[in-house]
Each structure stands twice: as structure tokens, then as C-alpha cells.
Amino acid sequence: MTDSEQAALTGALQQLGVPANKAHDMAAQLDKRAHQLAEQDGRTHQDALLHLLQLMKTAHDERQQS
Numbered sequence: 001m002t003d004s005e006q007a008a009l010t011g012a013l014q015q016l017g018v019p020a021n022k023a024h025d026m027a028a029q030l031d032k033r034a035h036q037l038a039e040q041d042g043r044t045h046q047d048a049l050l051h052l053l054q055l056m057k058t059a060h061d062e063r064q065q066s
Contacts, residue, residue, distance in 0.1 A: 001031045012053065016060040 001009070009027040018026055030052050037048035 006031075009049075013056070016056050017063070 006024070006027055009030065010023045013023040013026055013030075014020055030049065034045050034049035034052055037043070037051070038045045041048070
């Protein structure tokens with residue numbers, strides 16, 4: 001992941017409520033997991049990362065409704 005992609009992912013995570021001091025590390029973990037899913041499921045890294053972000057957005061939305 002490039003620095004700009006890392007920064008964009010960090011910003012997206014902050015918008016989902018991840019504290020700024022944890023967002024960078026979480027972005028790195030999501031990138032790592034997306035690579036694992038891509039290899040495991042035979043999909044692209046981008047698709048796997050999008051899937052993970054959608055899961056996080058769903059969780060964020062559910063927290064907001066509570």
C-alpha cells in the first residue's frame with residue numbers, strides 16, 4: 001500500500017469513529033487482512049479491502065443507531 005493509500009484508509013477509519021491515535025495501526029492491520037483474504041479467496045486486494053471497510057461501516061452505522 002502506498003503512503004497516500006495508507007493515509008486515505010486512515011482517514012476513512014477515523015470517519016468511522018476509530019480514534020486518531022489508533023487509525024494508522026488499524027489501517028495497516030486491515031491492509032494485512034485484505035492481503036490474506038485476497039490470497040485465500042482468490043479475489044483482488046482491492047475487493048477484499050472494500051469488503052472489510054463495508055463490514056466496518058455496517059458496524060459503525062449500527063453503533064450510531066443504538
